[in-house]
Amino acid sequence: MNEQVSSRDEEEQRLLVVLEQVSRRMRKELSLLGDRREDVVGIRQDFWDDVRMNFSDSTEVGETWSSIVQQAELLAERERSHRVASEMVERLTRQFDSPYFARIDFAEKGGEDEVIYIGRASLVGEDGETFYVYDWRAPVSSLFYDHEPGPASYRIPDGEMEGELKLKRQFVIRGGQLKHLFDTSETVGDEILQAVLSEGSDTAMKSIVATIQKEQNWIIRDEKHKLLVVQGAAGSGKTSAALQRIAYLLYRFRQSLGPDQIIMFSPNPVFKGYISRVLPDLGEANMRQMTFRELIEARIGRRFEVEDLFSQTEILAAEDGTPEGEARERSVRYKGSEHFFITVESYLKRLEQDGVRFRSLRYRTETIVSAEEMAERFYSVRASEGFGARASGLRRWLLERLKAWVESQLDEAWVEEAAELVDSEDIQRAYVDVRRRGGFHDEVFDDEEQMSVRLKKRVAEAAVDPLVKAVRRYRFLDAVATYRELFESRTLFTSCSPDGKLPLGWEWMSQRSEETMGRKAIDHEDATPLMYVLEALEGFRLVEGDILHVFVDEAQDYSPFQAAYLRRRYPRARLTVLGDFNQAIYIQSQESGGFSGWTRLMAPDVTSVLRLTTSYRSTEPIVQYTKGILAAEDAVGIIPFQRKGEAPKVIACKDGGQLGDKVAEDINGLLAKGYGTIGVITKTAHETGNASALLKELLADEVPVTLVTGASAELPKGVSVLPSYLAKGIEFDAVLVWDASSARYGKEKDRKLLYTVCTRALHVLHIYHTGEASPWLPEQGG
Known part of the structure; x- marks a missing residue:
C-alpha cells in the first residue's frame, strides 16, 4: 500500500513537470499564432496596395502579373503558418487535458533502465532532445501493447531491439488531474477498459488508444501485407483499429503519405459523421x-x-x-x-473484337457522325492498344469532325439567320476576336466580313456545344x-x-x-x-x-x-x-x-x-444474450469482456399503441438515469416514421427525438429513431428494439439483422414485440 502511495506521489509530481512543459509550449505557440494572425490580416488588407499595377504594354502587364503572384504566394505561406500554429495549439490543449496514458520502463540488453511515457502525441523539451512523452505510434511504444513485463523487443529500422520490460503502468488523466493509476502485467489492464467502457456513449466515436489490445495492435502496425482482412465480433474494436491504423500509417510514412492518399468507405452518412473526430483527436487530418x-x-x-x-x-x-x-x-x-x-x-x-455500342452525334434531324461510323473507327485500331487508346483516339476524331461540321455550316441559311439576331454581347465578343487577329486597322479592308464570319461561327459552335461537351466526357460510348x-x-x-x-x-x-x-x-x-x-x-x-x-x-x-x-x-x-x-x-x-x-x-x-x-462494446449480459440470436456455429468464438450490467429485457405488447406507451415510459426512465444516447431501432424506414411521430406525441417537448434518415450526417444526443440498416457500426447507451415480432423478424434471413440491431447497445437492451416474439430471440430475458 505504501508503495502504491509512493508511486502515486511520484507520478503526480512528474505530471506537474509535464504540464508545465505543455504550458510553456502553449504560451509560445499562442504568441506565434497571434503574430501569424496579424500577418494574414495585414497582407489581406494591404494586398492591392503592395501590388504595382501597370497595363501600358505587354512587358508591364507581365510584371504586374508577377507582382500579384508574388503577393498571393506570400499570403498563402502566412496562411499555412497560421494553420500550423493553430493546429499546434489545439494539440497542446488536448495534451494539457491528458498528456499521456501509459509508462513503461525498458532496459536494452547491457543498458540502463529507460523510463518512457506514452501519449496521443509526442512532447519534446525546448532543448529538442528531452522526450517527456512518446507518440503512441513510435516503434518503442509497441512494447506497451505487445508485451508483459519480462523479455521484450520492438522493431527498429535495422532489425529488433531486445531487452527487458520492467514496468508497465497505466493512467487515467482528465483535466490535467491524475484520476487512476494501475500497474499491470496484462496487455492492457481491465481497470482501464472498465473505466473507458463504462462511460456513456458520445455521439462521435472516441479515440481510445489507451485501450488498444494486442491483436488490434497487430492490425494497426501491419506494414507487410497488401491485403488485411479483419473479421471481428460486434463491438470488438474493428473500426477503432482501422482509424488508429490510418493515424499510424500517416505517422510512420509522413514523408510519402498524406491523408488525401487514403480513402475510407463507410456504410452510410451517419457513420461518416460518427467517426469524423477520431483522427483529429489523434493529431492527424481526416482521410478522404x-x-x-x-x-x-x-x-x-x-x-x-x-x-x-x-x-x-x-x-x-x-x-x-x-x-x-x-x-x-x-x-x-x-x-x-x-x-x-x-x-x-x-x-x-x-468487346475487344466487336459489340461496343455507340451514340450517334445529331443536331436536330441531321446525323453528324453515325454510331456505325464510330464503331468502324473504334475497331480500326488494333485490339492490343486497349479500350483506353481506342476511346481517346475516337474522342479526338469526333472533336475534329464537329469542328469541320461547324465550318461546313457557315453559309447555311439557319446560321446566317441566327447570326443576324445575336445580341450586343455576342457582337462585342466577335469584335474582340477580330481585333486580336489584327483587324480594324486602316490598311485592313475586310473587317466587316471577318465580323460576319466570326458571328456565324459562334452561332454554329453554340449549336454543337452540348455535343462537344458530351464527346469530351466520352458520352459517345453507350455503356447502358x-x-x-x-x-x-x-x-x-x-x-x-x-x-x-x-x-x-x-x-x-x-x-x-x-x-x-x-x-x-x-x-x-x-x-x-x-x-x-x-x-x-x-x-x-x-x-x-x-x-x-x-x-x-x-x-x-x-x-x-x-x-x-x-x-x-x-x-x-x-x-x-x-x-x-x-x-x-x-x-x-x-x-x-x-x-x-x-x-x-x-x-x-x-x-x-x-x-x-x-466484444468490448456491450456488457457481458448483453453479449451473452445476443450470441443466442445467432446460429450456434456462428456464435462460436465470440467472447464477452467482463463488464457487468443489467440483463436484456424482452417486453410483450398487446398492440402498437401499448408498444409506443412502453417505449416512451422507458425513454423517460433511461433519461432520468443519465443515459445520453438512446437508439430506438425499427426494421424499416416506414416503421421509423411511424415510431418517431408516435414518440413525439407521447414524450414531453423538451425530450429531443430525432428521425435519422439515409441523408443524415450527424447522430445527435438524446433519442434517435432509425431503421436497422442505418445503425451499422454505431453504438448507443441504450437500445430499444421496436417490434421484434415473428411477423417482422421471423425468417432465417432476419436473424443476422436482429443480431446487428441488438448489438448496438452499450449498457441497456430492451426488446419489444407485438404478437409472437421473433423465434431468434433466446428465451432468457424478461
Whole structure:
C-alpha cells in the first residue's frame, strides 16, 4: 500500500513537470499564432496596395502579373503558418487535458533502465532532445501493447531491439488531474477498459488508444501485407483499429503519405459523421471518406436515376414473399456474385473484337457522325492498344469532325439567320476576336466580313456545344446499351458465362433491364456492373492511382462484384477490410461465402486474415444474450469482456399503441438515469416514421427525438429513431428494439439483422414485440 502511495506521489509530481512543459509550449505557440494572425490580416488588407499595377504594354502587364503572384504566394505561406500554429495549439490543449496514458520502463540488453511515457502525441523539451512523452505510434511504444513485463523487443529500422520490460503502468488523466493509476502485467489492464467502457456513449466515436489490445495492435502496425482482412465480433474494436491504423500509417510514412492518399468507405452518412473526430483527436487530418453510394452517384448518378441500397432494401422488404420479390432477390444475389463478375470480364474480352455500342452525334434531324461510323473507327485500331487508346483516339476524331461540321455550316441559311439576331454581347465578343487577329486597322479592308464570319461561327459552335461537351466526357460510348446486350442475347450470355449456363431467373432479369434502363433508371444491383463496363470502355481513365490505402468498413455488406470493382478502381492501393459476417444484412452479400470475395483479390503471401473475438462494446449480459440470436456455429468464438450490467429485457405488447406507451415510459426512465444516447431501432424506414411521430406525441417537448434518415450526417444526443440498416457500426447507451415480432423478424434471413440491431447497445437492451416474439430471440430475458 505504501508503495502504491509512493508511486502515486511520484507520478503526480512528474505530471506537474509535464504540464508545465505543455504550458510553456502553449504560451509560445499562442504568441506565434497571434503574430501569424496579424500577418494574414495585414497582407489581406494591404494586398492591392503592395501590388504595382501597370497595363501600358505587354512587358508591364507581365510584371504586374508577377507582382500579384508574388503577393498571393506570400499570403498563402502566412496562411499555412497560421494553420500550423493553430493546429499546434489545439494539440497542446488536448495534451494539457491528458498528456499521456501509459509508462513503461525498458532496459536494452547491457543498458540502463529507460523510463518512457506514452501519449496521443509526442512532447519534446525546448532543448529538442528531452522526450517527456512518446507518440503512441513510435516503434518503442509497441512494447506497451505487445508485451508483459519480462523479455521484450520492438522493431527498429535495422532489425529488433531486445531487452527487458520492467514496468508497465497505466493512467487515467482528465483535466490535467491524475484520476487512476494501475500497474499491470496484462496487455492492457481491465481497470482501464472498465473505466473507458463504462462511460456513456458520445455521439462521435472516441479515440481510445489507451485501450488498444494486442491483436488490434497487430492490425494497426501491419506494414507487410497488401491485403488485411479483419473479421471481428460486434463491438470488438474493428473500426477503432482501422482509424488508429490510418493515424499510424500517416505517422510512420509522413514523408510519402498524406491523408488525401487514403480513402475510407463507410456504410452510410451517419457513420461518416460518427467517426469524423477520431483522427483529429489523434493529431492527424481526416482521410478522404465516402460511401459506396457516393461513388456510384459521382460516376453515373448525373445521367441516370440510380436506386440506392437502402431503397432496394425497403422495396425487397415490402415485396417479401411475393413472386416479384423472390425474382428480384435472385437478381440481386446473382448480380453481386463472383460468377457474374467473371461473366462480365469475359464479355469485355469479347468487346475487344466487336459489340461496343455507340451514340450517334445529331443536331436536330441531321446525323453528324453515325454510331456505325464510330464503331468502324473504334475497331480500326488494333485490339492490343486497349479500350483506353481506342476511346481517346475516337474522342479526338469526333472533336475534329464537329469542328469541320461547324465550318461546313457557315453559309447555311439557319446560321446566317441566327447570326443576324445575336445580341450586343455576342457582337462585342466577335469584335474582340477580330481585333486580336489584327483587324480594324486602316490598311485592313475586310473587317466587316471577318465580323460576319466570326458571328456565324459562334452561332454554329453554340449549336454543337452540348455535343462537344458530351464527346469530351466520352458520352459517345453507350455503356447502358452495351451492358444490356448481355441480357438481350441468350447465346451471348452463355458464351461468356464460366459454366456456359444462364442463371436462374435470367428471363426476368432481361425483362427488368428493358423496363428500367429504357427509362434511364438503374437498379442498385446493376449499378456496379454498369460502372465497371463504363470505366472499362473508357480505359479506366478515372482510376485513382494516387490512392495508396483503401479502408472498407462493414465489408461484409459488399458483394464479391463490388469488392473486385474496388480493387480495379484503386490499382496501387493496399486494402484493409473490416467486418463481421454475422452482420451481413443485405441480400447482395448474404451468400457470398464470408470474406472470400475479398481474400481472393490478392495472392495468399501478401494477404493476412485476422480475427477479433472479444466484444468490448456491450456488457457481458448483453453479449451473452445476443450470441443466442445467432446460429450456434456462428456464435462460436465470440467472447464477452467482463463488464457487468443489467440483463436484456424482452417486453410483450398487446398492440402498437401499448408498444409506443412502453417505449416512451422507458425513454423517460433511461433519461432520468443519465443515459445520453438512446437508439430506438425499427426494421424499416416506414416503421421509423411511424415510431418517431408516435414518440413525439407521447414524450414531453423538451425530450429531443430525432428521425435519422439515409441523408443524415450527424447522430445527435438524446433519442434517435432509425431503421436497422442505418445503425451499422454505431453504438448507443441504450437500445430499444421496436417490434421484434415473428411477423417482422421471423425468417432465417432476419436473424443476422436482429443480431446487428441488438448489438448496438452499450449498457441497456430492451426488446419489444407485438404478437409472437421473433423465434431468434433466446428465451432468457424478461
